[in-house]
Amino acid sequence: MKTLKEIYDYRQMVFSLVKKDLRGRYKGSVLGFMWTFINPLLQLVVYTVVFSLILKTNIERYYLYLFVALIPWIFFSASLTGGSASIVAQKDLVKKIYFPRQVIPISYVTSSFVNMLLSFIVVFIVIIFSGAGINFLAVLCLPVIMIVEYMLALGTALIASAVTVYFRDLEHILGIVTMAWMYMTPIMYDKSIVPEKLLPLFNLNPMTHIIGCYRDVLYYKTVPQLSALLSSFILGIVFLISGHFLFLKLQRHFAEEL
């Protein structure tokens, strides 16, 4: 509890680090901050070309189907891979100054989260221009889904960042893991094509539910099932709490290991 209060006291540091990260991300590039919007748009173009001209699917408005799932996934995978390296990357700070170490992964995940929010502006623009329409009641659920995903991402980032300090390979292992994880989550395909045998595995994957919820809201224009939301929420809590305690234990020797 004391730790949580302390992290809250350092909220300005989280804010500063997020701001620094967002500003620094496209530093020196001509288009600068515009890349935050251009990047997802260009990805959309690539996927549209591939999946409507080459790999033909029979999912209607496949580009939208994919896009509303891909943006939340990018946030999660960035939190996991980037988050794992975050403490090692800030070792000068960690070795020299005291502050609650959780601030670093929190800042990293938050900055990826803000990036996702900005990408969602593009998502909405695409939805409007595609003429798919919006269910406003369903969109009201969106913040809840995002918060659940944030909890999940933060929990995994806390674990990954603390373990990476002791075991640097994890950063590279996670590169492959996130790729596998992406294909094990119904992002590019529909959950209905998953073989019966594998379904339990898919249901254990918290991202299956979260991606499903995003898609319900933005593609199917329905209010997501409460059960799906609830189960990911519980998983989010579990990840966050276990991440928090593991981090507390591992952070004691950060300064020596770095």
Next chain:
Amino acid sequence: MTKNEIVIDVKNITKKFRIYMDKGSQLKERLIFRKRNRYEEREVLKGISFQVKKGEAVGLIGHNGCGKSTTLKLLTKIMYPDSGEIIMKGRISSLIELGAGFHPDMSGRENIYTNASIFGLTKKEIDARLNEIIAFSELEEFIDNPVRTYSSGMYMRLAFSVAINVDADILLIDEILAVGDTNFQTKCFNRLRELKAKGMTIIIVTHDLSTIEKFCDRSVWINNGLIVCEGRSDEVVDAYRNFMNQKRVESEPEPIKENPEPVEEKADNNNNNNNNNDNNNIDYSANRFGLKYVEIKKAEMINSENKDVRIFRTGDALSVKIHYHINKPLEEYVFGFGFYTLEGECLYGNNTQLDRMKINSKKTDGVISVVIEKLPLLAGKYVLNVAVVDSDGTPMDFYRNYCEFEVVSDDRSTGYFSIEHEWRI
């Protein structure tokens, strides 16, 4: 909080570090070379306890690697002790790393926010301090320029201003008071005094003993992970200085190289002059000059243990032993020596003629010593000159900058010489 409350209570802390012989932090290395993960455990702190009261300034001293910086890191909670306990009351700020998180492309003002936030200040708190921080840094005109345009002095001034305005209850400082120019340093110290007067508790780790003496009420001397002594700063500093001087004198390696070669070249030139037998051709500007009828083979500086060394303590015995060789006998030889500053200023010089001695040896090789019972020189680096001339003062072998030597001292007087004195009221 009352004045006498204990705000830092360090109870018997120990800390070990693992020094890996060959550390593999990658999976492959861990699995394949399991045996390579050998490490040596080094106990940096072996049980340290001390207490600090509110409003006190305490200095931690000790030579490199004694554990004082580790102690400070444990106090800041960057590291945790293996055993023992540290109880600290109040907000802690540290001046260990200045300018943490500075972003070169952001303005000075924005960096104040970033940097102060790392110390745990909220936006509101920073807003309230902003003007004071800017005023203290004296960077009003530049505060909206990006930090990369700052000189290193400006950078440090900004960083220090933030750190010192955090308003902590406990301030931990590690060896960073060499900030900016002297004026700014004075300003920093005055500010620290103000804060201390307001009840801030300060712990300083530094090698600069005069800072400790001037600023700290108490000091703790740590050696090899244990506290040697603690108490009033002047007493602890004296004991420490004495210990360090003793250690340096003892650890000084055996005889040092003779003067470099250029001198030898000069000596050859002088030999030519000698052949020409022309006194006026002596190059008086050379390091070594003279007619070489008598040559100085070498000079030794002998300490009380009869060793040729280049480091002495004020008050120690010192003999300068001159070994000479006579090429062409003269009626009288005058030997001299002199102590000079590195800048070439003569501090003391004397010779056998001034002391009314007459030396006329018949032997071709000989030694002459000048014995100083108690060396009066104060701490510093000095130069020894040795010379032999004839009775008219014509240089035979005049050796300037024969060697440098060092004096360490417990005497804290300034100047070059120790003078016996006492104060009376």
